[in-house]
Amino acid sequence: MTELHLREVPDPCCEALVDAAVSKTDAAALAVVFAALSDPVRLRLFSIVASEGEVCSCNLEGPLERSQPTISHHTKILAEAGLLVGERRGRWVWWRVVPERLELLQRLLARS
């Protein structure tokens, strides 16, 4: 029921990277988000959740071929980056993407 790993990262800036040089503090916050996507396993995990809409942790170990602690580690990092949210239902935790974060990244990468 409770949301896991509430994002610790403050909402980073909104302006596109090409519009103006990003500040030091914004860069630090944004780097956390990109770092969350910088691992192949996490990228596949995120893509699975994004394409399925909602996925239980227990259904990630198989496709990703990683141990349960490792899956938990990766979901935590993605959640702390604000890219995923986890919801506990009974004994299971279900993950889904945070669309606003995707839009934020898209805005950042927009041209002029």
Place this chain on the structure above:
Amino acid sequence: MTELHLREVPDPCCEALVDAAVSKTDAAALAVVFAALSDPVRLRLFSIVASEGEVCSCNLEGPLERSQPTISHHTKILAEAGLLVGERRGRWVWWRVVPERLELLQRLLARS
């Protein structure tokens, strides 16, 4: 005159991450691109180049407060990720962004 650090990373896939689960090989290639943006100094470097249009290496050490070898290290990583290209003019190297790479990332992060 020659382009430095020709990208070693093959053009990764084009489909959005939310459309279908990304393959292992695509994930590996894409992770390289996100990893290039996962460092605060590189993010600022990239943002400076993107907003200025074209920047000489010698004009990066100051704003980024890093040594010359470190700047060279970061430009190399961004170039190998296909995000920057460097052009040698005499004794200087000028960097600019690769717009297609930004568009690729935007497409990847697009919703449904």
Place this chain on the structure above:
DNA sequence: CTGTTGAATCGATAACCATCAATGCTACAG
């Protein structure tokens, strides 16, 4: 209360990375 099951945490380890001083390479000036 007890056992079971799914997930988070801990501890350890190997691999990776950001950083800089020292050095090498390259282009130009004289």
Place this chain on the structure above:
DNA sequence: CTGTAGCATTGATGGTTATCGATTCAACAG
């Protein structure tokens, strides 16, 4: 040819991270 200036490379170091086994925590069933 010699010196200089900008950039790349090397080597070393301290910090970070991906991974897993073992353990703990949480929720449910009986």
